[in-house]
Each structure stands twice: as C-alpha cells, then as structure tokens.
Amino acid sequence: MNTATLSPTGATPPASAPAKPRKRRRVLPGLGPTLGYTLFYLSVLVLIPLAAVFLKSAGHGWESFWEAATAPRVLASYRLSFGAALLAAGINVVFGFILAWCLVRYNFPGKKLVDALIDLPFALPTAVAGIALTALYAPNGWMGQWLEPLGIKVAFTPLGVLVALIFIGLPFIVRTVQPVLQDLDTELEEAAASLGAHRWQAFRLVLLPMLAPALLTGFALAFARAVGEYGSVIFIAGNMPMVSEITPLMIISKLEQYDYVGATAIATVMLVFSFTLLLGINALQAWSARRNGLDGKK
Numbered sequence: 001m002n003t004a005t006l007s008p009t010g011a012t013p014p015a016s017a018p019a020k021p022r023k024r025r026r027v028l029p030g031l032g033p034t035l036g037y038t039l040f041y042l043s044v045l046v047l048i049p050l051a052a053v054f055l056k057s058a059g060h061g062w063e064s065f066w067e068a069a070t071a072p073r074v075l076a077s078y079r080l081s082f083g084a085a086l087l088a089a090g091i092n093v094v095f096g097f098i099l100a101w102c103l104v105r106y107n108f109p110g111k112k113l114v115d116a117l118i119d120l121p122f123a124l125p126t127a128v129a130g131i132a133l134t135a136l137y138a139p140n141g142w143m144g145q146w147l148e149p150l151g152i153k154v155a156f157t158p159l160g161v162l163v164a165l166i167f168i169g170l171p172f173i174v175r176t177v178q179p180v181l182q183d184l185d186t187e188l189e190e191a192a193a194s195l196g197a198h199r200w201q202a203f204r205l206v207l208l209p210m211l212a213p214a215l216l217t218g219f220a221l222a223f224a225r226a227v228g229e230y231g232s233v234i235f236i237a238g239n240m241p242m243v244s245e246i247t248p249l250m251i252i253s254k255l256e257q258y259d260y261v262g263a264t265a266i267a268t269v270m271l272v273f274s275f276t277l278l279l280g281i282n283a284l285q286a287w288s289a290r291r292n293g294l295d296g297k298k
Contacts, residue, residue: 051209053271057264067167068265074250077266080158081247082273085226088165096173096214096222104181121168121225126231133164134236156238161246163234169222174263176218180211216285220278227274 006058057065068074102108103115121129137144137154144155186205229249237244247270253257254263 030098034235039112049170050271052143053264053267057268060261064261065268066263068254068259068262071262071268073245074247074266075260076242077250078245078269078273079243080161081227081270082148082164084158084162086224086225086245088162089223090168091166092173092222093171093219096170096218096296098210099170100174100177100181101187104178106209118171121171126168126229126237129165133160133167133232138145142172156240158237158244160236160238161233161244162248164236165226165229168229169226172221172225173215173218176221177211177214180214184210213285216281220281220285223281224278227270230251 040149047112062161099118103111125152134155135141137147137160139145139153139155140149141155144153147154152159154163188206192206193199197205230246230252233246234249237246239249239266247266251263251266254260254266
C-alpha cells in the first residue's frame with residue numbers, strides 16, 4: 001500500500017517547482033544592441049560615403065555622367081588601372097604562394113629576416129615606396145642602368161605601374177596562404193604518395209583544393225589594394241596621358257580642377273566595377289569552400 005508523506009497539518013506538501021535554467025552570461029551584449037551598433041558603424045564609415053558618391057554623380061544627369069566616365073583619356077586609365085591590378089594580383093598569387101611554401105616547409109639561413117621583410121610594404125609609406133622604386137628602376141638607377149641596354153624600360157612606363165602594384169600586393173598573398181599551409185598536415189601528402197600519386201598529383205588533387213579559398217582571398221585583397229593605389233604609383237608611372245595615367249590620378253586631377261561631376265563619375269565606375277569583381281571572387285571562394293568541405297557543413 002502506497003502512502004503519501006503528510007505534513008504536520010495532515011496535508012500533502014506541494015511538489016517543488018522545476019528549477020529554471022541559469023541564463024548564460026555573454027561577454028558582448030545581445031543581438032539587438034550589437035547589430036544596431038554594427039549597422040551604425042558600417043553606415044557612418046562605408047555606406048553613407050559611398051551613397052554620397054552615387055547621389056553626387058546622379059545629380060548632374062545621365063548625359064554628363066556618361067560623357068565624363070567614357071572620355072578617351074579616362075578609358076585609357078581604366079585599362080591601365082584594372083588591367084595592371086589584375087595582372088599584378090595574378091603574379092602575386094604564383095610567387096606569393098611559392099614564398100609562403102618556402103617559409104612554412106623549409107628552414108634556411110635568414111628565414112626570420114625574409115619573413116619580416118614581407119610586411120615591409122605594409123609599414124612603408126606609399127610615397128616612400130614609389131620614390132624608392134623610381135630610384136631603383138630609373139634609366140640611371142641601380143637596376144635601370146642594366147635593363148636600359150637590353151631595351152627594357154621600367155620607370156615612367158606601364159611596366160613600372162605593374163612593378164609598383166606587385167610590390168604593394170605581395171604581402172596579402174603570403175599572409176593569407178601562410179597560416180593555411182601551417183595547419184595542413186604533411187601526412188596528407190605522405191598518404192597520397194603511399195597510394196602511388198606523384199608530387200604534382202598530390203599537390204593538384206590534395207593540397208590545391210584546400211588552398212584554393214585562401215589563394216582566392218589573397219587575390220581579392222591584392223587586387224582591391226592595387227586598384228586604389230596612388231602614392232607608390234604616381235612617381236614611377238610618369239603620368240603620361242593615354243599611356244601611364246592611373247584612374248586614381250584622374251580623380252585627383254578632376255578634383256583639383258573643381259570638376260566634381262567628372263571626379264564622382266569616374267569614382268562611381270571604379271566602385272561598381274571593383275564591387276562586382278570582388279563579389280564574384282567571394283562567390284567563387286564560397287563555392288570552392290563548399291565543394292571541398294571546408295565550411296564545416298560536411
């Protein structure tokens with residue numbers, strides 16, 4: 001026979017209520033304040049200034065905008081700026097990867113010095129970098145005097161623009177790929193070799209798919225930096241119209257002439273083109289990560 005425990009008054013005591021789960025404390029505030037501050041900060045620093053460029057260029061009519069954005073001299077600057085930026089980023093992907101590979105996989109004298117020198121373009125003022133490259137590759141410079149007899153002219157040509165963009169973009173590739181290489185286990189390569197794969201097959205089929213998102217990220221960062229680069233380019237470019245004029249210089253020239261319509265029109269074209277290209281690169285990077293199971297969903 002089951003008997004319930006009675007209280008001194010003869011009544012059955014009420015069952016105790018279940019304990020409420022303790023609310024976990026977070027270091028940051030909740031979603032509402034954090035999201036609000038993020039949107040405010042992003043709007044003040046990025047969205048409002050960019051919107052001002054669009055509104056300023058749209059306020060003068062489509063005809064004025066088109067005339068300023070498609071002038072022959074401006075089109076030549078587009079070809080040089082975007083073409084050199086894409087080529088420089090592509091070159092940096094190849095040689096930046098080789099440099100990161102050597103720093104991670106090999107030990108050699110002066111390794112720490114080389115590793116420190118990679119960050120030099122980050123710390124060096126862009127104008128100083130431009131003057132140094134001009135002095136180095138000018139016809140009477142240390143390297144220019146040897147290249148001039150071979151018919152290779154670097155300074156004051158589009159080739160000089162490319163050299164400057166390679167210089168300032170290399171650290172983005174190395175610093176993006178280097179930590180990914182450090183996290184990769186060499187046992188993957190050993191397993192591929194034990195299954196009969198050659199070195200190129202192990203690299204192409206095992207390592208490259210895992211490195212592709214990092215390489216694309218470095219490419220996007222190097223390209224974005226190169227497109228808007230000004231200080232290190234104007235000294236070595238020579239700034240000859242239709243030959244070695246970059247688009248940021250065209251914007252500065254328009255502003256100095258109080259041609260705000262032309263300046264905002266050129267800036268809008270650069271902004272739209274750069275955003276579209278970076279969006280495509282990021283989409284390709286996300287697709288590569290999903291395809292290789294690097295996003296944590298597989």
